[in-house]
Amino acid sequence: MSFFRRNIVSLTVIGCITAAVLTYFYKPEYFDFIVQxxxxxxxxxxxxxxxxxxxxxxxxxxxxxxxxxxxxxxxxxxxxxxxxxxxxxxxxxxxxxxxxxxxxxxxxxxxxxxxxxxxxxxxxxxxxxxxxxxxxxxxxxxxxxxxxxxxxxxxxxxxxxxxxxxxxxxxxxFPLAGKGNNAIQSFWGVARDGGRRSHEGNDIFADRGHPVVAAADGRISSVRDRGLGGKQIWLRDNLTNSSHYYAHLDSQLVTSGQRVSRGDTIGLVGNTGNARTTPPHLHFGIYKTGGAVDPKPYIWxxxxxxDSQSLPLRPVAIGSGTGANLRSQPNANGGLIRNIQNDTLIILGNSNDWYHIRTADSLAGFAHKSMIRLIEE
Ligand SMILES: [Zn+2]
The missing domain is CATH 2.60.120.380 (Jelly Rolls)
Incomplete structure (x- = not known):
């Protein structure tokens, strides 16, 4: 008896799987809620x-x-x-x-x-x-x-x-409230102490007392006052899987273990530690598992x-003039792909004064508008 029952169960399971496979094959949209x-x-x-x-x-x-x-x-x-x-x-x-x-x-x-x-x-x-x-x-x-x-x-x-x-x-x-790129006046890798060490962060200048903000949501892992950094704050950031280092502060407004949100004021700019002879600034560093990394791309x-301004457009054009060059970027510094003088081209679009084009042999690139002659269709 149990022999038959087991077979019936197996057949039912096989039947269901087959039905599901066939449905997926013929009506895949029924599975969109799973497959997305x-x-x-x-x-x-x-x-x-x-x-x-x-x-x-x-x-x-x-x-x-x-x-x-x-x-x-x-x-x-x-x-x-x-x-x-x-x-x-x-x-x-x-x-x-x-x-x-x-x-x-x-x-x-x-x-x-x-x-x-x-x-x-x-x-x-x-x-x-x-x-x-x-x-x-x-x-x-x-x-x-x-x-x-x-x-x-x-x-x-x-x-x-x-x-x-x-x-x-x-x-x-950006770790200083209301400031931007031009407040960064010393970058990663610049020599320090007559070349004995290299600058492992960015120095961002502002008046003493300017608010320093949390660059990401996170937890304050340490608040201390010692060594080169003087009054400093360490923040653990899970978004970038790193620790932020805020140094030379005039005052620290958070405590160790505190949770902070991106943009919260955590301290004020100063010149403590080895910055006491320089104007007030924030030394901002980022540390990953392998050590310090350049913080600039994180905050730049x-x-x-x-919006790009539109240029006159026809589906097809010809590269004209001796300077008709196909470039890899929409500017004169873009690498030369090849010359397109007398080539018939398809126009894909334009990035300001540069047409984005495709040649008959499928190469895409940019050509300055002065080098393009539109063909009436
Ligand atoms: Zn510095």
């Missing part, structure tokens, strides 16, 4: 009914992933997609330890018809942008030095123009890029 597919997977699922379209889409994706243009610290572009030329482009960006990366696409419509993704150097998808009102945005903030690839692709057969922004932001709050403020 990316915007790309959802779109590709829709395209499966049209193999030639799917092939075109995949070809464009591959092109974008292989692009090697650089977006720099702060980039904006007006990107255009037309029925003939669907937008697909990739942007490389090098992130320092302590920096985060934001990418946004502002659209006119609330229904997103663009895909915005970040990949790591091994081609692994890190994040796919989430739509909110008429904005797609993603934020990579794992804080490690890395090379990222941002991929932007419009759905096929749409005509649309969007504003793309790719820019860096520091992971931490990068302005949010302005």
């Amino acid at each position: 597919p990316s915007a790309r997977s959802l779109y590709e699922r829709d395209l499966k009914k049209y193999p030639d379209q799917l092939e075109r889409w995949n070809r464009l994706s591959k092109m974008a992933i292989n692009d090697s243009v650089l977006s720099g610290d702060s980039y904006s572009e007006i990107a255009t997609s037309t029925a003939q030329n669907s937008f697909a482009a990739g942007y490389m960006v090098n992130i320092a330890q302590g920096e985060s990366l934001l990418a946004t696409i502002s659209m006119d419509s609330i229904q997103p018809s663009w895909i915005l993704e970040a990949y790591n150097n091994n081609g692994m998808l890190l994040e796919s942008a989430i739509a909110n009102d008429s904005m797609l945005s993603l934020h990579i903030k794992n804080g490690e030095a890395q090379r990222l690839k941002i991929v932007v692709q419009s759905f096929l057969n749409i005509t649309d123009t969007v504003q793309l922004k790719v820019y860096k932001q520091p992971l931490l709050e 403020q990068v302005p949010i890029p302005e």
